[in-house]
Amino acid sequence: MLxxxxxxxxxxxxxxxxxxxxxxxxxxxxxEAYTCIIHNTLEELKQFFGKEIALADRNLLENTQILVEQAxxxxxxxxxxxxxxxxxxxxxxxxxxxxxxxxxKIIDNISIFNxxxxxxxxxxxxxxxxxxxxxxxxxxxxxxYDKIKLNIDCNxxxxxxxxxxxxxxxxxxQNEFSFDPDNKTKNIFMNANTAIKILMDCEKHTxxxxxxxxxxxFVICRxxxxxxxxxxxxxxxxxxxxxxxxxxxxxxxxxxxxxxKEHTENFFVQxxx
Amino acid sequence: MLxxxxxxxxxxxxxxxxxxxxxxxxxxxxxEAYTCIIHNTLEELKQFFGKEIALADRNLLENTQILVEQAxxxxxxxxxxxxxxxxxxxxxxxxxxxxxxxxxKIIDNISIFNxxxxxxxxxxxxxxxxxxxxxxxxxxxxxxYDKIKLNIDCNxxxxxxxxxxxxxxxxxxQNEFSFDPDNKTKNIFMNANTAIKILMDCEKHTxxxxxxxxxxxFVICRxxxxxxxxxxxxxxxxxxxxxxxxxxxxxxxxxxxxxxKEHTENFFVQxxx
Numbered sequence: 001m002l003x004x005x006x007x008x009x010x011x012x013x014x015x016x017x018x019x020x021x022x023x024x025x026x027x028x029x030x031x032e033a034y035t036c037i038i039h040n041t042l043e044e045l046k047q048f049f050g051k052e053i054a055l056a057d058r059n060l061l062e063n064t065q066i067l068v069e070q071a072x073x074x075x076x077x078x079x080x081x082x083x084x085x086x087x088x089x090x091x092x093x094x095x096x097x098x099x100x101x102x103x104x105k106i107i108d109n110i111s112i113f114n115x116x117x118x119x120x121x122x123x124x125x126x127x128x129x130x131x132x133x134x135x136x137x138x139x140x141x142x143x144x145y146d147k148i149k150l151n152i153d154c155n156x157x158x159x160x161x162x163x164x165x166x167x168x169x170x171x172x173x174q175n176e177f178s179f180d181p182d183n184k185t186k187n188i189f190m191n192a193n194t195a196i197k198i199l200m201d202c203e204k205h206t207x208x209x210x211x212x213x214x215x216x217x218f219v220i221c222r223x224x225x226x227x228x229x230x231x232x233x234x235x236x237x238x239x240x241x242x243x244x245x246x247x248x249x250x251x252x253x254x255x256x257x258x259x260x261k262e263h264t265e266n267f268f269v270q271x272x273x
Numbered sequence: 274m275l276x277x278x279x280x281x282x283x284x285x286x287x288x289x290x291x292x293x294x295x296x297x298x299x300x301x302x303x304x305e306a307y308t309c310i311i312h313n314t315l316e317e318l319k320q321f322f323g324k325e326i327a328l329a330d331r332n333l334l335e336n337t338q339i340l341v342e343q344a345x346x347x348x349x350x351x352x353x354x355x356x357x358x359x360x361x362x363x364x365x366x367x368x369x370x371x372x373x374x375x376x377x378k379i380i381d382n383i384s385i386f387n388x389x390x391x392x393x394x395x396x397x398x399x400x401x402x403x404x405x406x407x408x409x410x411x412x413x414x415x416x417x418y419d420k421i422k423l424n425i426d427c428n429x430x431x432x433x434x435x436x437x438x439x440x441x442x443x444x445x446x447q448n449e450f451s452f453d454p455d456n457k458t459k460n461i462f463m464n465a466n467t468a469i470k471i472l473m474d475c476e477k478h479t480x481x482x483x484x485x486x487x488x489x490x491f492v493i494c495r496x497x498x499x500x501x502x503x504x505x506x507x508x509x510x511x512x513x514x515x516x517x518x519x520x521x522x523x524x525x526x527x528x529x530x531x532x533x534k535e536h537t538e539n540f541f542v543q544x545x546x
Contacts, residue, residue, distance in 0.1 A: 098540065
């Protein structure tokens with residue numbers, strides 16, 4: 001059997017009792033570290049579970065049939081930061097299990113999507129989520145801004161997830177990261193400042209008049225982690241801030257309901273006290 | 274300090290290690306049972322945690338200042354099925370804490386929103402979530418159907434959450450429920466059949482031509498629970514089915530991408546084997 005288990009957002013204390021049971025009984029446990037980050041080292045995880053945990057390297061994840069073959073005879077766990085299948089990364093693995101009649105079980109966990117109920121906005125007022133990739137001279141997908149515009153036109157808020165590029169040797173460099181997309185030796189995370197600049201570039205290109213220097217948006221830093229920080233401020237002010245380590249996300253609010261406005265203002269006034 | 278802790282979808286094994294620690298240390302633990310259901314009895318929870326757990330009745334939840342007052346001097350936990358603040362139910366409690374300078378912490382958990390990455394559809398292709406209330410002769414909010422139409426017009430899928438009416442004496446009648454909105458003595462859950470009929474009524478009224486008898490939609494039954502069942506079939510066929518106990522949800526797919534179509538068909542073919 002193959003288990004895909006979400007690790008949550010902070011550390012192994014985010015794991016459910018159900019997940020811990022399965023991991024402790026499993027014949028083999030792999031940790032996937034390419035689509036997100038967690039705040040435990042591999043060593044800490046091994047120690048906590050009292051068993052070997054292998055790092056699922058890119059080779060394994062690009063040849064997932066290996067996992068499926070093992071799962072025909074053993075209980076295999078793949079630990080995934082956040083929740084396993086919000087991104088499409090592991091869909092291939094599930095299809096392979098289905099094709100080979102290997103039973104599988106997905107154990108969900110919390111993820112950045114949980115943010116949409118926090119900080120004053122109503123979860124029912126969120127539209128489609130948008131991923132912001134690094135723009136280059138030859139790659140400028142302005143269509144991401146169309147999606148935000150569409151949400152706003154429908155009176156909806158937009159959660160924006162920022163690009164990540166994890167290096168193969170991530171776990172040897174866990175505390176080293178770069179916000180520079182051209183860095184060749186470290187893990188690369190887009191920071192909120194870059195994301196806002198990309199959106200302002202989209203604004204300049206499309207002239208939709210959605211984002212101006214005085215528009216207030218949310219910056220979410222390290223959601224679910226003890227060092228979590230949330231900002232709600234004008235783009236002008238946010239661009240001057242240092243948001244510290246990854247992960248960062250944005251929320252571009254659509255028109256707010258009266259109660260949402262009250263809750264948001266209250267939340268950020270109270271937290272500045 | 275006040276802790277709002279999500280219980281997840283199935284039973285206490287969905288609780289994170291972090292949550293269990295907090296609950297065990299807390300001075301007082303309340304269980305809220307009015308906005309969702311869980312599959313443990315109060316007795317089972319008491320036994321597992323080895324401590325008293327009080328049922329937060331509607332009176333307490335309508336006078337949440339009581340909790341805030343207690344949290345000024347003690348560590349108070351309010352256990353909430355699913356995740357605490359996707360619905361707006363507990364926003365009032367948070368505002369009160371903020372106003373009284375009572376520290377609070379929200380521990381998220383999995384909820385019905387985790388379904389959007391499962392069963393073939395991409396989570397990025399979901400639009401706003403829609404709640405379907407019971408229609409009566411004098412209350413027919415056809416606007417819910419406008420929201421589904423808007424999602425479809427934007428090529429997005431819609432998760433539909435179905436109405437729940439929990440009775441005060443829920444925990445004495447845990448295994449008794451009714452799908453009939455007029456039942457006066459039991460907990461009332463909308464089943465998928467009723468929800469589909471309401472949507473077909475909306476179709477008839479609006480003539481949007483979104484839902485026809487041959488349109489295939491998803492019915493999600495008891496998501497995250499061991500008895501979970503998922504159906505993907507035409508409305509005509511689904512209306513004839515008995516989906517058994519609550520909770521039920523629907524997904525009305527917008528136009529699917531090629532890969533989404535493949536995954537969905539594959540998932541449901543494989544699961545019929």
